[in-house]
Amino acid sequence: MDEQQEHGLARGLTNYGDFGFAMYLRRSFARSMGYSTGMLGRxxxxxxxxxxxxxxxxxxxxxxxxxxxxxxxxxxxxxxxxxxxxxxxxxxxxxxxxxxxxxxxxxxxxxxxxxxxxxxxxxxxxxxxxxxxxxxxxxxxxxxxxxxxxxxTGRHKGEKLGACTDCRRFWARYRAGDIAGPEIGQVEGRLATxxxxxxxxxxxxxxxxxxxxxxxxxxxxxxxxxxxxxxxxxxxxxxxxxxxxxxxxxxxxxxxxxxxxxxxxxxxxxxxxxxxxxxxxxxxxxxxxxxxxxxxxxxxxxxxxxxxxxxxxxxxxxxxxxxxxxxxxxxxxxxxxxxxxxxxxxxxxxxxxxxxEREAWVDHTVVKRASDPVEPVGGLVALFGSLAPRGAILKRSAADKALFEKEGRAVVFTSLEDLSRRIDDPGLDVEADDFLVLQNAGPTSGSGMPEAGYLPIPRKLAARGVKDMVRISDARMSGTAYGTIVLHVAPEAAAGGPIGLIRDGDRIRLSVRDRRIDLLVPETELAQRRAESPAAPPRAERGYARLYQQHVLQADGGCDFDFLLGTPPGPRP
Structure with a gap:
C-alpha cells in the first residue's frame, strides 16, 4: 500500500494520526459496497x-x-x-x-x-x-x-405552450378577465409536461x-x-x-x-x-x-x-x-x-x-445572422442615477420601447405584503403612465430578493387593456418574464438605498438612451426622509437566514457572501 498515493480513494485521507490505518479503514468500508480490488485502484x-x-x-x-x-x-x-x-x-x-x-x-x-x-x-x-x-x-x-x-413544449387549442413565459401570458389574460377559471385550469396542466x-x-x-x-x-x-x-x-x-x-x-x-x-x-x-x-x-x-x-x-x-x-x-x-x-x-x-x-x-x-464546427447547419429563423439581428443591441442594459447609485438592470429586449424615455409619478408598495394587499384594490390611485415601485425586496430585506420584480398590472388597468408599465424594484425577475421592468436596484431599500426613500407622488425619470434612472426629489428632502425613517431591515435570529443577512452582498456583488470572494487572478505557480 502506497501511503504517499494522492489520487483515487487515497485523496484527502481522514486523519486518525495514522495514515496507513486511515487508508486500510477507507478501503475496508469501500469494499462493503461491493467494489472489487481492481475498481478501488482506479x-x-x-x-x-x-x-x-x-x-x-x-x-x-x-x-x-x-x-x-x-x-x-x-x-x-x-x-x-x-x-x-x-x-x-x-x-x-x-x-x-x-x-x-x-x-x-x-x-x-x-x-x-x-x-x-x-x-x-x-x-x-x-x-x-x-x-x-x-x-x-x-x-x-x-x-x-x-x-x-x-x-x-405542450399544446393548448393548437398553440405551443412552454413554461413559464406562456404561464405569465395566460395568467395576465385571466387577471384581465379574458379567460375563465376552467380554461386557466386546462392551461395549468399543459404548460410543463x-x-x-x-x-x-x-x-x-x-x-x-x-x-x-x-x-x-x-x-x-x-x-x-x-x-x-x-x-x-x-x-x-x-x-x-x-x-x-x-x-x-x-x-x-x-x-x-x-x-x-x-x-x-x-x-x-x-x-x-x-x-x-x-x-x-x-x-x-x-x-x-x-x-x-x-x-x-x-x-x-x-x-x-x-x-x-x-x-x-x-x-x-x-x-x-x-x-x-x-x-x-x-x-x-x-x-x-x-x-x-x-x-x-x-x-x-x-x-x-x-x-x-464551421460547416454546421443553422436555421436562421431562430438564430439570426449578425447582419440581420433580432435587435441591433444587446438584451440587457445597466442604469445608473440618483435612484440607483450602484446600478440597476433593465431587460430592454423584452420591454416596450415606447416606455424607454419617460417621466412618471411613483405609486409605491412598501413590501411584498403591501403589494399583494393593494395591487388589485379598485380604489388604488394609479394610471397607465405611472411608475410602480416595490421596496424592501432586496437581498437583506428578509424576503431573500425574490422574483417579484414582475409587478402585476393593477387589475383595473389590465381590464382596460394596459399590457405594460414601468416597474421598479430592488427585487429580481424570472428570466421567463417580460415588460419594462427595472430590477436589482442597488443599494436596496433595506440597506438604506434611495429606492427606500421614494414616496407616492414622487417623480421618476427613466432614460434608457442615457442609461439613467433618477428620483426627481431634492437631496435635502431625501436627507430629511432618511433621518425620519432610517432603514431597519428585519434580522433573523438564528441559522442560515442569520448568516445570509449578515454576509450577503448587494446585487452588483452577485449576492454572494463577502467571505467567499476570491482574490484577483495572477500568474499560476
Whole structure:
C-alpha cells in the first residue's frame, strides 16, 4: 500500500494520526459496497447529483447519473455519485436565491473533502448550475458541468405552450378577465409536461448556455432537450471527459478567466437572456476574483446584437433552438467579438472549437445572422442615477420601447405584503403612465430578493387593456418574464438605498438612451426622509437566514457572501 498515493480513494485521507490505518479503514468500508480490488485502484470521478422530489427540473437525474457512470467506467475511472442540496425554483420559501450560496458551499466542501480526482456536476434548475459553478470554481478540482436540459413544449387549442413565459401570458389574460377559471385550469396542466427546465430562454436555459460559453461544458450540449437521447449521450461523454481531466488536468481557474467571462456576457446579451444571469455570473467570476463591471456591460451591450428569436424576447422555444444549431450557431455569429483563445474544459480553445464546427447547419429563423439581428443591441442594459447609485438592470429586449424615455409619478408598495394587499384594490390611485415601485425586496430585506420584480398590472388597468408599465424594484425577475421592468436596484431599500426613500407622488425619470434612472426629489428632502425613517431591515435570529443577512452582498456583488470572494487572478505557480 502506497501511503504517499494522492489520487483515487487515497485523496484527502481522514486523519486518525495514522495514515496507513486511515487508508486500510477507507478501503475496508469501500469494499462493503461491493467494489472489487481492481475498481478501488482506479482514479475516482465524483458525480454531484442534485436530484430531489422537490425539483421537477431534475426528474431525469437518475438516468443522467447512470449515463455519466457509463462514460467514466468505459474510460477507466471509478464513478461515485454523491448528493448535494437541490434548489427547486418554485418549491423554496422565501426564494431559491437565498439558498444558492448554501448549495455552492455544499458543492465546494463536498468536492474538496471527499476523495475524487475530478467531478461531473449535474444540475439544471435556475440556481443549481450557478451554485455548482461557484462551488467548483472555489474548490478548483477538474470539473465538467452537465445540465439536465429544457423540457419540451405542450399544446393548448393548437398553440405551443412552454413554461413559464406562456404561464405569465395566460395568467395576465385571466387577471384581465379574458379567460375563465376552467380554461386557466386546462392551461395549468399543459404548460410543463415533461422532465426538464423551462422551455424558453429563462434563467435555467441562460445559465446552461453561459456554462457552455465559459467553457465548462461540452460543446453543443447546453440546449439538448431533457428527454432527447442526445442528452444521455452528452452525459456519457461528460463522464469520459472527466476521466481525461484526471490525466490531463484542466482546472476551473484555467477555464473561468476574464476572457471567458467576457465571452459569457456577450453570449448572455446575444441570447436576450435572463437578468438573473448577471447576478449569477458576477458570483461565479467573483469566486476567482474576477470583477463583472456594469459599466462594461453597457459597452458590450452596445456592440452585441440580440441573435436568438426565442421567448420571452422572440417567438420560438428551446427545442427549436437546439434543432436550429444551438449555442454553436450563436458563437459563430459572435466570433469577431469573442476571445477565441479562451481555453475550454476539452482542452481546445474556443477558436479551435468553432473552426471544427464551421460547416454546421443553422436555421436562421431562430438564430439570426449578425447582419440581420433580432435587435441591433444587446438584451440587457445597466442604469445608473440618483435612484440607483450602484446600478440597476433593465431587460430592454423584452420591454416596450415606447416606455424607454419617460417621466412618471411613483405609486409605491412598501413590501411584498403591501403589494399583494393593494395591487388589485379598485380604489388604488394609479394610471397607465405611472411608475410602480416595490421596496424592501432586496437581498437583506428578509424576503431573500425574490422574483417579484414582475409587478402585476393593477387589475383595473389590465381590464382596460394596459399590457405594460414601468416597474421598479430592488427585487429580481424570472428570466421567463417580460415588460419594462427595472430590477436589482442597488443599494436596496433595506440597506438604506434611495429606492427606500421614494414616496407616492414622487417623480421618476427613466432614460434608457442615457442609461439613467433618477428620483426627481431634492437631496435635502431625501436627507430629511432618511433621518425620519432610517432603514431597519428585519434580522433573523438564528441559522442560515442569520448568516445570509449578515454576509450577503448587494446585487452588483452577485449576492454572494463577502467571505467567499476570491482574490484577483495572477500568474499560476
Amino acid at each position: 482514479p475516482v470521478v465524483g458525480i454531484a447529483s442534485s436530484g430531489s422530489g422537490f425539483n421537477n427540473c431534475h426528474r431525469g437525474m437518475p438516468e443522467l447519473v447512470e449515463a455519466v457512470k457509463r462514460g467514466v467506467l468505459a474510460a477507466g475511472g471509478l464513478p461515485i455519485d454523491f448528493p448535494t442540496i437541490s434548489l427547486g425554483e418554485v418549491f423554496l420559501s422565501p426564494t431559491s436565491l437565498m439558498f444558492r450560496n448554501l448549495m455552492s458551499m455544499d458543492v465546494e466542501e463536498m468536492v474538496r473533502a471527499q476523495p475524487m480526482d475530478s467531478v461531473v456536476l449535474i444540475g439544471g434548475c435556475d440556481k443549481t448550475v450557478p451554485a455548482q459553478l461557484m462551488g467548483a470554481a472555489a474548490a478548483d478540482v477538474p470539473a465538467v458541468q452537465l445540465v439536465t436540459g429544457p423540457m419540451m 415533461t422532465a426538464g427546465t423551462c422551455a424558453v430562454m429563462g434563467t435555467a436555459s441562460t445559465m446552461a448556455c453561459i456554462a457552455e460559453a465559459l467553457g465548462m461544458s461540452l460543446p453543443g450540449t447546453a440546449a439538448i432537450p431533457a428527454v432527447h437521447a442526445d442528452r444521455l449521450r452528452a452525459a456519457e461523454a461528460s463522464g469520459a471527459l472527466a476521466v481525461r481531466l484526471i490525466h490531463q488536468p484542466i482546472r476551473p481557474s484555467q477555464v473561468i478567466t476574464p476572457k471567458s467571462v467576457e465571452n459569457a456576457v456577450r453570449v448572455l446579451l446575444a441570447l436576450g437572456g435572463s437578468t438573473n444571469a448577471i447576478i449569477h455570473l458576477t458570483a461565479i467570476a467573483g469566486r476567482l476574483g474576477i470583477p463583472v463591471s456594469l459599466e462594461k456591460l453597457n459597452a458590450w451591450s452596445d456592440t452585441t446584437p440580440v441573435l436568438v428569436n426565442l421567448k420571452p424576447t422572440g417567438d420560438h422555444y428551446m427545442e427549436d433552438f437546439y434543432a436550429a444549431g444551438g449555442l454553436s450557431a450563436v458563437l459563430r455569429e459572435l466570433a469577431p467579438t469573442l476571445h477565441l483563445d479562451a481555453l475550454t474544459v476539452t482542452g481546445e480553445t474556443l477558436g479551435e472549437r468553432l473552426e471544427a
